[in-house]
Amino acid sequence: MSVLGEMFENLLSRPITILYPKEKVPIPGAFRGRVAITDEKCIGCSKCSLVCPARAITMIDGPREVEFNGKTLTRKKRPQVKLYKCIRCGLCERHCPTGAIFLKNELSSSGTDGEIVVT
Amino acid sequence: MPEVVVSIGPHHPALKEPVNFKVVVDGEKIVRLELDLSYNHRGVEKAAEQRDFIRVLPLMERVCGICSHAHSTAFAKGIEEIMQLEIPPRAQYIRTIIAELERMHSHLLWLGVAAHVIGFNTLFMWTWRDREAIQDTVEEMSGNRVHYGMNEVGGVRRDLTPAQVTAALERLPNLEERIKKYVDMVNKEETMLIRFRGVGKLSKEEALRYGTVGPTARASGVDYDIRKDDPYLAYADVPWNVVTDTNGDVYGRTRVRIGELWESIRIVRYCLENLPEGPIRVTAPRNAPTGEILSRYEAPRGELVHFIRTNGTDKVERVDIRTPTLANWTSVAMCLVNQNLADLPVIVAAIDPCLSCTSRITLLDNQNKKTGVMSLDELIWRNRSRDQGQERP
Numbered sequence: 001m002s003v004l005g006e007m008f009e010n011l012l013s014r015p016i017t018i019l020y021p022k023e024k025v026p027i028p029g030a031f032r033g034r035v036a037i038t039d040e041k042c043i044g045c046s047k048c049s050l051v052c053p054a055r056a057i058t059m060i061d062g063p064r065e066v067e068f069n070g071k072t073l074t075r076k077k078r079p080q081v082k083l084y085k086c087i088r089c090g091l092c093e094r095h096c097p098t099g100a101i102f103l104k105n106e107l108s109s110s111g112t113d114g115e116i117v118v119t
Numbered sequence: 120m121p122e123v124v125v126s127i128g129p130h131h132p133a134l135k136e137p138v139n140f141k142v143v144v145d146g147e148k149i150v151r152l153e154l155d156l157s158y159n160h161r162g163v164e165k166a167a168e169q170r171d172f173i174r175v176l177p178l179m180e181r182v183c184g185i186c187s188h189a190h191s192t193a194f195a196k197g198i199e200e201i202m203q204l205e206i207p208p209r210a211q212y213i214r215t216i217i218a219e220l221e222r223m224h225s226h227l228l229w230l231g232v233a234a235h236v237i238g239f240n241t242l243f244m245w246t247w248r249d250r251e252a253i254q255d256t257v258e259e260m261s262g263n264r265v266h267y268g269m270n271e272v273g274g275v276r277r278d279l280t281p282a283q284v285t286a287a288l289e290r291l292p293n294l295e296e297r298i299k300k301y302v303d304m305v306n307k308e309e310t311m312l313i314r315f316r317g318v319g320k321l322s323k324e325e326a327l328r329y330g331t332v333g334p335t336a337r338a339s340g341v342d343y344d345i346r347k348d349d350p351y352l353a354y355a356d357v358p359w360n361v362v363t364d365t366n367g368d369v370y371g372r373t374r375v376r377i378g379e380l381w382e383s384i385r386i387v388r389y390c391l392e393n394l395p396e397g398p399i400r401v402t403a404p405r406n407a408p409t410g411e412i413l414s415r416y417e418a419p420r421g422e423l424v425h426f427i428r429t430n431g432t433d434k435v436e437r438v439d440i441r442t443p444t445l446a447n448w449t450s451v452a453m454c455l456v457n458q459n460l461a462d463l464p465v466i467v468a469a470i471d472p473c474l475s476c477t478s479r480i481t482l483l484d485n486q487n488k489k490t491g492v493m494s495l496d497e498l499i500w501r502n503r504s505r506d507q508g509q510e511r512p
Contacts, residue, residue: 003241003304003308006245006300007241016248016251028255028258028259028262029259030258030259030260030261030262030277030283031258031262031263032262032263032268051173051174052174053170053174053175053176053177053178054177087177087266088263089177089266089268090262090268090276091173091174091177091268094271094276095173103262
């Protein structure tokens with residue numbers, strides 16, 4: 001009988017589902033989404049590419065003058081992330097000394113195209 | 120009546136994962152079960168040997184989708200023990216919170232699957248809806264619904280903010296109410312009683328003889344829980360009880376799991392309310408000293424064991440994973456004897472099998488292009504006697 005009571009209760013209450021895409025699914029603040037890089041902060045230390053478990057990050061040529069700890073450095077490399085190889089574990093963000101590489105709070109699509117990169 | 124072999128799997132509409140059952144039946148009654156598990160060998164252990172301690176944890180999480188925190192914690196705990204690291208209490212508490220939330224979502228998922236197997240889809244919808252509240256809490260805390268990425272060697276990666284703690288605490292009363300309802304249902308609902316009572320009976324002696332673990336063992340009255348017997352994380356500080364049952368059948372296993380849901384809520388509430396202040400991690404050295412460790416963890420399905428051997432580098436020399444499902448398979452084969460064929464799905468589902476995690480070894484005969492099974496004698500010969508020049512059995 002407990003089932004019947006619950007059924008009537010559910011008939012009168014609003015549905016648990018969300019009318020997507022009319023209503024958006026709320027994304028929590030700590031969500032690990034699409035990877036992004038702030039180029040002006042990157043000092044080219046390669047830590048992100050070393051810790052990446054999916055080997056999605058390669059260091060490519062990107063010489064630039066960067067401010068770090070009040071000093072101006074000349075970096076040689078910058079990271080390039082293969083978007084669909086990224087598993088969004090957040091280890092690059094955790095180990096980045098300057099916060100240049102991070103996971104945004106927005107959904108990342110999935111696919112098989114290995115040529116799509118984030119720089 | 121002659122015996123008939125009913126072959127189910129490895130690919131079958133009713134199976135969620137690849138496994139091959141050869142059920143020998145005499146009329147409606149099951150005489151014997153022969154099974155072949157290893158259809159989803161992924162080479163996780165070998166891949167783990169090639170990654171350093173930072174890169175290996177995301178791989179360990181992916182051994183299993185449901186108990187991903189269990190695998191990464193068991194591994195991190197073992198490495199920390201070898202490195203002799205003292206993990207800060209706040210990190211231990213955060214790990215415990217995630218572990219218990221994971222147990223709750225796993226048990227609710229199981230309850231839904233068990234209900235679905237007996238054709239009680241209403242309960243399946245309800246439990247999976249309630250599971251969403253837990254998934255949302257985990258997502259808020261860790262950033263992901265499934266692979267949480269909370270662990271690292273030395274502590275946890277993310278701290279809990281006061282807002283996250285409050286949001287999690289606010290969700291608990293509603294869950295408590297729902298679990299009360301399930302406790303009530305499992306004892307009164309005719310649909311469940313008919314299909315669960317007296318099905319797949321396993322006595323305490325049998326449970327001990329076949330080495331069952333987790334809720335399957337506890338439902339047969341075996342008081343065995345790693346969280347109590349060999350406390351890790353914050354379980355020694357938290358007041359909670361081991362849930363056991365004396366029924367020993369699928370009904371008993373359901374009661375144990377629902378009881379554990381209740382205990383998990385208590386643990387999560389205690390940990391959230393008494394979260395100690397302080398750092399969330401210590402800096403771990405890059406290399407681990409040479410050593411061997413057997414790291415035990417009470418995963419939602421039972422005792423999970425990681426055997427880890429290190430050799431002074433930043434990688435493991437060997438990691439061997441024994442998942443709870445593997446320990447429970449023998450008991451399934453035994454308690455199926457003399458049961459109705461129609462009860463096969465529910466008895467198999469009662470141990471909450473996770474087949475992809477269980478697949479550890481695949482034998483390949485490259486010359487004959489065959490895969491196969493190895494007997495115990497042959498396994499021992501391969502490990503020891505072959506080097507001493509003894510003949511193959």
